[in-house]
Amino acid sequence: MESYEIRVMPMRECNREVSREVSAVFVDGYEKDLAFLSNNREKLIEAFQKMICPDVFYFATLEGDIVGILACSNNQNRALTIDKTILRNSFGYVKGSMAFHFMKDEFNKKLSYQDDTGYIECVATTVKARGKGVSTALMSYVLENEDYHRYILEVVDTNEVAYRLYKKLGFTEFERKKEGFSKMKGFEHRIYMELYVANK
Structure with a gap:
């Protein structure tokens, strides 16, 4: 079995701007779920890049490229802050309003879990990285390095x-x-x- 050198890092500790790359993996991973909004990948990436919470995201790299993401949210921070204005500006008033309505409860609602609980969400990998252990590496890193x-x-x-x-x-x-x-x-x-x- 071929082994791959996968590196995992918290987004908050990265010394370069990676929100666009993280957003791209999110958009590609949830392509079917986001299709109602737009088929324009660039427009989706640009919109979700502005709503990512870097404090809870982790990313995995393979050969220098970001190929996987995972958020470990808590009762204070969620993976995304769904913003009605961003959605309306990006996708038009009607679609943006609908998207906000459908997504706000999923992401803007505070979690009711205790302080010692981490909530894993937004796990996604690029197509080329699937089957190479990227999700396992992300999960293992979070379980070993977070204090929940x-x-x-x-x-x-x-x-x-x-x-x-x-x-x-x-x-x-x-x-x-x-x-x-x-x-x-x-x-x-x-x-x-x-x-x-x-x-x-």
């Missing part, structure tokens, strides 16, 4: 690859929530998983 006692994440029931990865890393399922408009969204349940780690 409990980690929670959410995965949709159609994302079997991610579900298997999280189980392999020790996460266990603790809740399934039926999704409204599931046919339109392409999945039926949101699966919530958790992992407890010993004090470091």
